[in-house]
Amino acid sequence: MTSTLRPHDLVWLNARDALEGIAESWVSALWHTGLPVVVRRDVDSANRVPVGVRGMKREQRAAGWAKPAAITRVCTPESLVDPLALLRSPFISQPPVQVALLLAQQAWPWTWGITGSTGYALATGIPVIHAASDLDLLIRAPQALPREALETWQQQLAGGLCRADTQVETPHGAFALAEWLRDGRAMLKTSQGPLLVSDPWNREA
Numbered sequence: 001m002t003s004t005l006r007p008h009d010l011v012w013l014n015a016r017d018a019l020e021g022i023a024e025s026w027v028s029a030l031w032h033t034g035l036p037v038v039v040r041r042d043v044d045s046a047n048r049v050p051v052g053v054r055g056m057k058r059e060q061r062a063a064g065w066a067k068p069a070a071i072t073r074v075c076t077p078e079s080l081v082d083p084l085a086l087l088r089s090p091f092i093s094q095p096p097v098q099v100a101l102l103l104a105q106q107a108w109p110w111t112w113g114i115t116g117s118t119g120y121a122l123a124t125g126i127p128v129i130h131a132a133s134d135l136d137l138l139i140r141a142p143q144a145l146p147r148e149a150l151e152t153w154q155q156q157l158a159g160g161l162c163r164a165d166t167q168v169e170t171p172h173g174a175f176a177l178a179e180w181l182r183d184g185r186a187m188l189k190t191s192q193g194p195l196l197v198s199d200p201w202n203r204e205a
Helices: 025-030 083-086 095-103 116-124 147-159 179-182
Strands: 010-014 037-039 049-054 061-066 069-073 109-116 133-138 164-170 175-178 186-192 195-196
Touching: 010 116, 025 061, 025 175, 049 175, 069 179, 095 116, 095 133, 095 147, 116 133, 116 179, 133 147, 147 164, 175 179, 179 186
Parallel strands: 133 164
Antiparallel strands: 010 037, 010 069, 037 049, 049 061, 109 133, 164 175, 175 186, 186 195
């Protein structure tokens, strides 16, 4: 199960002490095994999974590690885009979920998912989003995607219901779609650090 973990996956751990390398005091006060942590983009020589913990406040974010054996459940961003599940969500009245539902009711030539606070809320039922929340999205792109289709996707997000940001995940890392469409190049987030590229699929610096 853990061999296929990717950044933005939400994972649940089997014990409070399964979190390693975190010093922030609020984590021990607020986090428990009923709450997922999110897989980060990092590498560890001991083959631990890089994870992040989120609190109830925007500034409450902590980075740490977890052993693969401690993971009991995984929720991927793409598992959160089922239209019927979105319609039944207690957060359907919130603008980010309404925009996600609009996207989910259309056919796209790629796999995509919901990340960030909206994904966390949909996966847990915890009300960490509100009317002014952003919608964070992820497109899986193992091969280069047609620019025209990506522009159509971006136009769908320009309706003004909420701010929406899309990260496109390539085999080499992830980049911000809006930045790439606007500038013809983008900062590629990799496990070894950021790279400025014009072709995110070829890792051309």
